[in-house]
Amino acid sequence: MDLPNSPPRGDWTLEQALALHELPLFQLVDRAREVHRAHHAEGEVQLCTLLSVKTGGCPEDCAYCPQSAHHDTAVGREPMLGVDAVRDAAQRAKARGATRFCMGAAWREVKDGPQFDSVLSMVKEVKALGLEACCTLGMLEPHQAARLKEAGLDAYNHNIDTSRAHYKSIISTRDQQQRMQTLAHVRNAGITVCSGGIIGMGESVEDRCAMLVQLANLTPQPESVPINALVRVKGTPLESMPPIEPSEFVKMIALARIMMPKSRVRLSAGRKELSKEAQLLCLYAGANSVFYGDTLLTTPNPDTSEDDDLIQSAGLSVQAPAV
Numbered sequence: 001m002d003l004p005n006s007p008p009r010g011d012w013t014l015e016q017a018l019a020l021h022e023l024p025l026f027q028l029v030d031r032a033r034e035v036h037r038a039h040h041a042e043g044e045v046q047l048c049t050l051l052s053v054k055t056g057g058c059p060e061d062c063a064y065c066p067q068s069a070h071h072d073t074a075v076g077r078e079p080m081l082g083v084d085a086v087r088d089a090a091q092r093a094k095a096r097g098a099t100r101f102c103m104g105a106a107w108r109e110v111k112d113g114p115q116f117d118s119v120l121s122m123v124k125e126v127k128a129l130g131l132e133a134c135c136t137l138g139m140l141e142p143h144q145a146a147r148l149k150e151a152g153l154d155a156y157n158h159n160i161d162t163s164r165a166h167y168k169s170i171i172s173t174r175d176q177q178q179r180m181q182t183l184a185h186v187r188n189a190g191i192t193v194c195s196g197g198i199i200g201m202g203e204s205v206e207d208r209c210a211m212l213v214q215l216a217n218l219t220p221q222p223e224s225v226p227i228n229a230l231v232r233v234k235g236t237p238l239e240s241m242p243p244i245e246p247s248e249f250v251k252m253i254a255l256a257r258i259m260m261p262k263s264r265v266r267l268s269a270g271r272k273e274l275s276k277e278a279q280l281l282c283l284y285a286g287a288n289s290v291f292y293g294d295t296l297l298t299t300p301n302p303d304t305s306e307d308d309d310l311i312q313s314a315g316l317s318v319q320a321p322a323v
């Protein structure tokens, strides 16, 4: 068995992940807590704000996503936000305590041209405020990753979503290998990787563990791992999925913490349906970032006063700005 302070390893097997998953919840959380304390500052949480800079009309058919043009949801196609509006939003996020600002565009892939140029300007503005800058823009080519790096981008989010085996039941317009290619381009450009997934989409426990094994075996491991619970949005093919069992979410956080000891594990979408107590247990089990702000791209998120209360209840301190 690894010691809590063992360095990250890239040789996880599905059997090992399943064995962790089968531990009684409190034993699993204890293990995760030890790993967390060995690798991270005690009691610190990072606030990250996510803004949709280009909403809706996405040609991809991700079954969980209200922004897909394939689904009839209340989210319409909107024009791209201007650089000034994004700078103002980043400034407000910073004033509320966020140290990381992520900009999302509902694109299948990045296309060179004025819209991408605008994103590059947004990245520069966010960096000028002293925030960590992250983007999630779909698939990227190596030269686009290099331009984002040159603009100052710290991190690129590109989730692998679910296991390789379950992927085709969720998305038919791309395969997971294309995601892996973009992650490689991001890494090669010297940008840190943010990649995680979603539970509650009809996958098995094996699928969940296989997804974590795939993430943990990336070399190096992703610096940031968002763990999401499905937000069941009306009009998406997954709207009638049963809600996830909160203890299952806690288990995913604990597994991610154990398998990726140095990564920032982010409590992401789906928190609205988790009780405060379940979220506290996630923070105890090793989550050390929450998305802060009352919407996450287009889906509801706890409002900031609820999160202030959560952080205060846990006696956590918010990560200080780096600059």
Ligand code: SF4
Binding pocket: 058, 059, 060, 061, 062, 065, 066, 067, 068, 069, 105, 106, 107, 108, 138
């Ligand atoms: S998750 Fe991203 S790629 Fe998939 S439909 Fe939504 S915006 Fe498009």
